[in-house]
Amino acid sequence: TDEDIKRAYRKIVLKHHPDKRKALGENVKQDDDYFHCITMAYETLGTVKNRRAFDSIDPEFDDSLPSQAEVEKDFFGSLADVFKRNARWNESRKAAPLLGDDNTPREAVEHFYDFWYNFQSWREFSYLDEEDKEKGQDREERRWIEKQNKAIRLKRKKEESARIRALVDLAYNNDPRVVRFKREEKERKLAAKRAKQTAYQVQKAEEERVAKEAAEAKQRAEEAEQKRIEQIQIERERTKRILKKERKLLRDTAKGKDYFASNDKERLKHLEGMEKLIESFKLLELQDFNKELAAGGRPVFVKALGELEAKLEQERMAAQQSAQIPNNAGLKVVNRKAMWTHDNVQLLIKAVNLFPAGTISRWEVIANYLNQHGTELGDMKFYAKDALNKAKELQAGDFSKSDLKTVVNQQAYESFERSKKDLKIIDNSEISTKEAAELASKEKGQSDSKPKPAAAEKKAPPMVNGGSKGHGNGTTVQENGAPEGKENRNKQPKQSASKEEKPHAMMNGTATVEESGNATGAAAAPAVQQPDGKAAKPASSAGTAPAKKEKEANKVWSKEEQALLEQAIKTYPVSCGPDRWDRIAECIPNRTKKDCMRRVKELVDLVNAKREAQQSVK
Numbered sequence: 001t002d003e004d005i006k007r008a009y010r011k012i013v014l015k016h017h018p019d020k021r022k023a024l025g026e027n028v029k030q031d032d033d034y035f036h037c038i039t040m041a042y043e044t045l046g047t048v049k050n051r052r053a054f055d056s057i058d059p060e061f062d063d064s065l066p067s068q069a070e071v072e073k074d075f076f077g078s079l080a081d082v083f084k085r086n087a088r089w090n091e092s093r094k095a096a097p098l099l100g101d102d103n104t105p106r107e108a109v110e111h112f113y114d115f116w117y118n119f120q121s122w123r124e125f126s127y128l129d130e131e132d133k134e135k136g137q138d139r140e141e142r143r144w145i146e147k148q149n150k151a152i153r154l155k156r157k158k159e160e161s162a163r164i165r166a167l168v169d170l171a172y173n174n175d176p177r178v179v180r181f182k183r184e185e186k187e188r189k190l191a192a193k194r195a196k197q198t199a200y201q202v203q204k205a206e207e208e209r210v211a212k213e214a215a216e217a218k219q220r221a222e223e224a225e226q227k228r229i230e231q232i233q234i235e236r237e238r239t240k241r242i243l244k245k246e247r248k249l250l251r252d253t254a255k256g257k258d259y260f261a262s263n264d265k266e267r268l269k270h271l272e273g274m275e276k277l278i279e280s281f282k283l284l285e286l287q288d289f290n291k292e293l294a295a296g297g298r299p300v301f302v303k304a305l306g307e308l309e310a311k312l313e314q315e316r317m318a319a320q321q322s323a324q325i326p327n328n329a330g331l332k333v334v335n336r337k338a339m340w341t342h343d344n345v346q347l348l349i350k351a352v353n354l355f356p357a358g359t360i361s362r363w364e365v366i367a368n369y370l371n372q373h374g375t376e377l378g379d380m381k382f383y384a385k386d387a388l389n390k391a392k393e394l395q396a397g398d399f400s401k402s403d404l405k406t407v408v409n410q411q412a413y414e415s416f417e418r419s420k421k422d423l424k425i426i427d428n429s430e431i432s433t434k435e436a437a438e439l440a441s442k443e444k445g446q447s448d449s450k451p452k453p454a455a456a457e458k459k460a461p462p463m464v465n466g467g468s469k470g471h472g473n474g475t476t477v478q479e480n481g482a483p484e485g486k487e488n489r490n491k492q493p494k495q496s497a498s499k500e501e502k503p504h505a506m507m508n509g510t511a512t513v514e515e516s517g518n519a520t521g522a523a524a525a526p527a528v529q530q531p532d533g534k535a536a537k538p539a540s541s542a543g544t545a546p547a548k549k550e551k552e553a554n555k556v557w558s559k560e561e562q563a564l565l566e567q568a569i570k571t572y573p574v575s576c577g578p579d580r581w582d583r584i585a586e587c588i589p590n591r592t593k594k595d596c597m598r599r600v601k602e603l604v605d606l607v608n609a610k611r612e613a614q615q616s617v618k
Contacts, residue, residue: 002048005042005045009038009042012038013038016034016035016038017035018030018033018035052122052123052124061085061088062085063163065082065163065166065167065170066078066079066082066170068170068174071170071171071174072174075171075174075175075176076099076100076101076102079099079167079170079171080098080099082167083096083098083099083116083167083171084098086164086167089121089122089123090119090120090121090122091120091121091122092120096115096116096119097111097112097115097116098112099112099171100112102176102177104177106177106181109175109177109178109181113168113171113172113178116164116167116168116171117165117168119164119168121160121161121164123157123160124153124157239283242283243283243286246283246286246287246290247278247286249290250274250277250278250286250289250290250293251274251278253290253293253294254270254271254274254301257297257298259271259274260297260298260301260302270301270305273305273308273309274301276308276312277289277304277305277308280308280311289304336380336386339374339376339377339380339382339386340390341375341376343374343375343376344370344374344375344376345390345394347369347370347373347374348366348370348387348390348391348394349394351366351369351370351387351613352366352391354369354606354610355369355610355613359614360614361384363384363385363387363388364384365613365614365616366384366387366613367382367383367384367386367387368613368616369609369610369613370382370387372609372612372613372616373609555595557599561588561590561591564587564588565584565588565591565596565599565600567587568583568584568587568588568596569584569600571583571587572584581593581596581597584596
C-alpha cells in the first residue's frame with residue numbers, strides 16, 4: 001500500500017541519506033551517488049498512476065497464450081493459470097471469475113464468459129515512452145512529443161485488448177462445457193419442435209375426426225329427414241285417397257237416397273249442406289259419419305246439417321264481435337289526420353323546403369321541426385312516417401282541391417303585382433314649399449267650380465326638397481296615389497291645422513276616400529257632413545294604421561328583395577354604427593327599416609329552429 005511504501009522509504013532515507021553517511025566518515029560523491037536511485041524509485045512507486053505504469057511493464061509477467069494443441073490436450077490445465085494470471089489487470093471492483101472445472105454449473109460458465117468478453121484492463125504503457133515530454137525546449141515540442149507517445153500507447157493498448165480477446169475466444173471455442181450446453185439446447189429445441197409437431201398432428205387428426213363425425217351425423221340427419229318427409233308424403237297421399245274415397249262414399253250414399261229430401265227445395269238445401277259437411281269433416285269424423293249415416297239414414301243426415309249450421313252461425317257471430325272490438329277501441333286511438341291542420345300543413349311545406357333532399361335523417365328532422373313549431377298537437381306527436389306520407393299525399397294529390405291553393409295563388413298574385421308596378425320617381429329640388437302651397441290653392445279653386453266626384457280627394461301635402469311630407473328625397477309613388485317606399489326619419493314641418501278639409505261624398509252610407517298613405521300605410525280619415533252643414537272632425541286613423549302596418553309587414557319577400565337584403569347586409573356590416581339599418585333600407589325599394597329588421601329576425605329564428613331540429617335527431 002501507499003503507507004507501506006512511505007514507511008519503507010523513510011527507513012531507507014534515515015540509513016542511506018548522504019548527510020548521514022558523511023557524518024559516519026564515508027566519502028560521498030554528490031554527482032554520482034546511489035541515493036538518487038532511491039529518490040527516483042520513490043517517485044515512481046509513491047503514486048498510483050506511476051506505480052501502475054511501472055507494474056504494466058513488469059518484465060516477469062508472462063503474456064504468452066497456450067497453443068491450440070495444448071488446449072485440446074488439457075483444456076482446464078492449460079488455461080486456468082492463464083486466466084488467473086491475467087486477472088491481475090482487472091479494473092473492475094468485482095473479482096474476476098476463474099475458469100472452473102467440468103462440473104461448474106451453466107449459470108457460472110455463462111457469467112465467466114460474459115465477464116471476460118467485457119473485460120476492462122487498467123494496464124497502460126506510458127512507462128515505455130521513448131521520449132520524455134518534459135525535455136522539450138518549448139510548448140510546441142512538448143505537445144509533439146506527447147502526441148507521439150499517445151499514439152504508441154494506444155497501439156500497445158489495442159494489442160493488449162486483442163490478446164485478452166484471443167484468450168477468451170480460444171477458451172470459448174474449445175470449452176467442453178459450452179459444447180455440451182449447445183448440444184443440450186439443440187436437443188431441447190428439437191424435442192420441443194417434435195412435441196409441437198406431434199400436438200399439431202394430434203389436433204389435426206382430432207379435428208378431422210370431429211369433422212367426419214359431424215358430416216356423418218349431418219348425412220344421417222338429412223337421410224332421416226328425407227325419410228320422414230317421404231313418410232309424411234306417403235301418409236298424406238294415403239289420407240287423401242281414403243278421404244277421397246269416404247267423400248265419394250258420402251256423395252254416392254246421399255245421391256242414392258235422393259239427398260234425403262222430400263222436394264226440390266229441400267234437395268238443393270241438402271246438396272249444399274252435404275258439400276259443407278264434406279269440407280268441414282276430417283277423415284275420422286267422415287268415416288264415423290258414413291257409418292252412422294248407413295245405419296241411421298235421414299235423421300242422422302238432418303241432425304248433422306243442423307249441427308253444422310249452428311256451428312257456422314256461432315263462428316259468424318264471433319267474427320262479427322271481433323270485428324266490432326277494434327271499432328269500439330278505435331274511439332281511443334289518436335286520429336292522426338286531425339293533426340294536419342292548415343297551419344301544420346304550411347309548416348310541413350316550409351320544413352320540406354328548409355331541409356332539402358340530402359339532409360341526414362331528413363324526415364326525422366322534419367318531424368322534430370313540426371313537433372317543435374306545430375300547433376294544436378296536444379299529447380300527439382309527429383313521426384317521420386307521418387311527414388313522409390303527408391308530403392307524398394300533397395305531391396300526388398289534386399292540387400286544385402288543396403286548401404293551400406288560396407295561399408299559393410295569393411303569393412303568386414302579390415309577386416306579379418310587385419313586378420308590374422309603375423313606379424314614379426319624384427326628385428325635384430327646385431320646387432319650394434311656397435310653390436306647393438300656391439299649386440294647392442289653385443287646385444282648390446278649380447274644384448269648387450266643378451262637381452265633386454263620389455270619392456273624396458286627398459289634400460296635397462307640401463313638397464319639401466322635392467318630396468312630400470312623410471317621404472324622403474326620391475320617394476316612389478304608385479299611379480293610384482298610394483305611396484310605397486321607405487319611411488323618412490328626418491323631421492319635416494307639420495302641415496297647418498287651419499286648412500279646410502274637403503267634403504266627402506257619401507255612397508250607401510259609407511264615406512269613400514283616397515288613401516294618402518305614408519310609409520306605414522296610414523290612411524286619411526273620412527270627414528262625414530253633419531246635418532247643420534258643418535264638417536265633422538275626421539275619424540281617428542288609429543284603428544286603420546295597425547292593420548295597414550301588419551299588412552305591410554306580412555308582404556312576402558321576393559327573391560330579388562332577398563338578394564338585395566343579403567348584399568346590403570354584407571355592404572354595411574355591424575361596424576357602420578347606429579345608421580346601419582337606414583342604409584340597408586335605402587338599398588331595397590318598397591321596404592322600410594322595420595321591414596328589413598323584421599326579415600333578418602325571421603331568418604335568424606328560422607336558422608336557429610333548423611339547427612335545433614337537426615340536433616334533436618342526433
